[in-house]
Amino acid sequence: MKSILDGRAALTAEVEKVAEVAGYLWQNGWAERNGGNITVNITDLVDDEIRSLRPISDVKQIGVSLPALKGCYFYCKGTGKRMRDLARRPMENGSIIRILDDCASYVIIADNAVMPTSELPSHLTVHAHLIEKGSPYKATVHTHPIELVAMSHNDKFLAKDVLTNILWSMIPETKAFCPLGLGIIPYQLPGSKELADATLAELDDYDVVLWEKHGVFAQGLDVMDAFDQIDVLSKSAKIYIDACAMGFVPDGMSQEQMKEMSRAFNLPK
DSSP, X not given: OOOTTTTOXXXXXXXXXXXXXXXXXXXXXXXXXXXXXXXXXXXXXXXXXXXXXXXXXXXXXXXXXXGGGTXXXXXXXXXXXXXXXXXXXXXXXXEEEEEOTTSSEEEEEESSOOOBOTTHHHHHHHHHHHHHTTOOOOEEEEEOOHHHHHHTTSGGGOSTTXXXXXXXXXXXXXXXXXXXXXXXXXXXXXXXXXXXXXXXXXXXXXXXXXETXXXXXXXXXXXXXXXXXXXXXXXXXXXXXXXXXXXXXXXXXXXXXXXXXXHHHTOOO
């Protein structure tokens, strides 16, 4: 069967980035079984031939109306699909969807009729919000970083910006490459509207949010950008936990040292 990627270098490169990141998530132990999700707005990479493709699925309801997404196209990880399989065969374990003109439904157009992630409404709500505020971000990633999830089991880390400052202080690169820090969302039922609403609110101030006892949700310019931010935060969490395992709580960089970083690199916080 001919793939929608055939002869389309830019679209192929974007899907290959998704596959590469899916492999990293699996290799890091952040994507057990079918855990985690990736969605990418590929509308800018779609040509007239793709726009004319007939759907390969029935019309599916999103469950919410999102006017900003009218006519948009997304690559989505498939529901129940494993990241390790997506890394090897992204178009067999994901699909490309078109948002219909009613802004409340979609169809699958390629390559296989793989149903998108069950958390599609949450991801699409974030994408709609990004478009509405003119953001250049095109990708969202949800995954389960071990050390960050472990730290979310301690209430002392969950007050506003407490964990952000700890993680920033572990290594200078964390503040440089994740300058907005880490938002915190108290535990909510996975896939619930409450979790989606809380995530949307936190993403106005942070690029990465931590879902207590669950995982993280990140947005970025592309899927690699979103992954990189999770990666640097996770590295800092590992440094903190490794130091504690050695028998001491790490001092971290001082507030003055972090302010110096902000001035030197023109960081927002």
